[in-house]
Amino acid sequence: MKNTKLSLNSKVAFFSTQAYDKVFFEKYNTDFGFEFDFFETQLNEQTVKLISNTDVVCVFVNDVVNASVIKELAERKVKIIALRCAGFNNVDLETAKKMGIRVCRVPAYSPQAVAEHAMAMILTLNRKTHKAYNRVREQNFSLNGLLGFDLHGKTVGIIGTGNIGKAFAKIVTGFGCKVLAFDIVTNIEMEEEGVTFVPLENIFKESDIISLHCPLNEKTKYIIDEKSLSLMKNNVMIINTSRGALIQTSDVIQALKQGKVGYLGIDVYEQEEKLFFKDHSEDIIQDDAIQRLMSFPNVLVTAHQAFFTDEALTQIALVTFNNIESLLAQNDIDNKAALLA
Ligand code: NAI
Secondary structure, X not given: OOOOOOOOOOEEEEOOOOHHHHHHHHHHXXXXXXXXXXXXXXXXXXXXXXXOOOOEEEEOOOOOEOHHHHHHHHHOOOOEEEEOOOOOOOEOHHHHHHHOOEEEOOOOOOXXXXXXXXXXXXXXXXXXHHHHHHHXXXXXXXXXXXXXXXXXXXXXXXXXXOHHHHHHHHHHHHOOOEEEEEOXXXXXXXXXXXXXXXXXXXXXXXXXXXXXXXXXXXXXXXOEOHHHHHHXXXXXXXXXXXXXXXXXXXXXXXXXXXXXXXXXXXXXXXXXXXXXXXOOOOOOOOOHHHHHHHHOOOEEEOOOOOOOOHHHHHHHHXXXXXXXXXXXXXXXXXXXXXXXX
């Protein structure tokens, strides 16, 4: 990766900034020389007014980058929206195009980070290590209630075989699972490695574990709903590390109550922008659906942490800086990074 010195001294306004964002972006800025405005707040219709004299805004998964925010960005002469994430469902690309604002993202900073977290969720839900940890610390050495199952020989269905789905397929293949996959594009290389591409319905009908690795769009919204749940095996395990709205939450709650879903692991949640990345331990949470989900003993919720590894944050900082530097210099950037270049 090239790390050339930047002649322009352009300012980048970061939204939804966490302490670790500052650490990684400041560490790798020595090779670029950008100026920063770090805002802890999310970008939305109100906070967009914080921006002044800034060419670039750098946003994350729960920032609101809709038509009205983009129009305001254009009025404030912002030239580039740099996503420091892979998913871009929160950005109105059409309006950005109309306003002449360029948009880039970090297409694949560490697929392994997310794939490994999906596996961590599977192992936790299955072998209940989170319960065993607490139990043993209280001198309770009983095994009752900790019964798991062998992953070896189980059927794992993967929806979406891009960077993360592919990495995840390798992991579950290593565990001796039979791997089924559905994607709008069949991956021949994966087929050669033993993955069987099947219609979506077969993923639902035949899988013991279903893991979601597709983006959120009109076709995939609520891909897990009452209808698809009804096709699944009893006691199925569902893992979602992609985007919350792939799952229709009230339908999955019903399926959990009926015992249809035996295990649910979610790193993402449809209404997560009101909760995730913040400490709400002293608050009365008003979101009844997440409270209900967290009350099930067979549900594991993590707060959008699948990406959160040292390697991923390093790549995010470097790729974001390279994207911005190239766009400011009117150079081409990697096709997958360039949403609107
Ligand atoms: P990618 O773009 O490499 O792969 C996405 C795959 O989904 C592609 O193969 C595409 O053909 C497929 N796809 C598109 N529409 C589909 C449909 N209707 N049905 C089935 N497959 C479909 O993306 P990548 O890097 O693998 O990331 C996947 C998703 O993971 C991202 O869109 C993002 O939402 C999520 N993500 C979550 C993170 C976390 O921390 N929890 C971190 C990074 C990404």
